[in-house]
Amino acid sequence: MSRVLIRIGGLLIVVAVVYLAAAQMIRGAVNDRVFWAFAGAGATSVAVGIILAVFGRGVAAVVGRSCPRCGRRVARGRVYCDDHLQETINEYRDQERKKGG
Ligand SMILES: [Zn+2]
Numbered sequence: 161m162s163r164v165l166i167r168i169g170g171l172l173i174v175v176a177v178v179y180l181a182a183a184q185m186i187r188g189a190v191n192d193r194v195f196w197a198f199a200g201a202g203a204t205s206v207a208v209g210i211i212l213a214v215f216g217r218g219v220a221a222v223v224g225r226s227c228p229r230c231g232r233r234v235a236r237g238r239v240y241c242d243d244h245l246q247e248t249i250n251e252y253r254d255q256e257r258k259k260g261g
Contacts, residue, residue: 162208162209162210162212162213162216163209163213164209165205165206165208165209165212166205166206166209166210166213167209168202168205168209169201169202169203169204169205169206169207169208169209170202170206171202172198172199172201172202172205173198173199173202173203173206174202175198175202176195176196176198176199176202177199179194179195179198180195183195216228227239227240227241227244228240229241229244229247230243230244
């Protein structure tokens with residue numbers, strides 16, 4: 161859900177920027193209202209998406225009912241499902257190894 165919002169928001173911002181460039185080239189003038197409608201909607205979607213992502217992760221960490229990566233239900237007190245728990249541990253190990261050189 162949050163990822164979709166961020167994607168849509170990003171897309172809207174891209175559309176706004178493309179519109180800005182296209183309008184400048186084709187007409188030589190930009191309709192500010194159209195630009196800000198796209199840019200505003202895009203920024204709002206991204207902001208809501210990020211809030212949802214942060215909020216969702218916080219809830220998942222506290223409740224531990226569904227995996228934040230795949231959304232699968234997990235046992236109480238757990239954050240990730242079995243697959244992603246292992247994956248997360250492996251990733252963490254890799255990061256630590258990189259830090260150590
Ligand atoms: Zn998972």
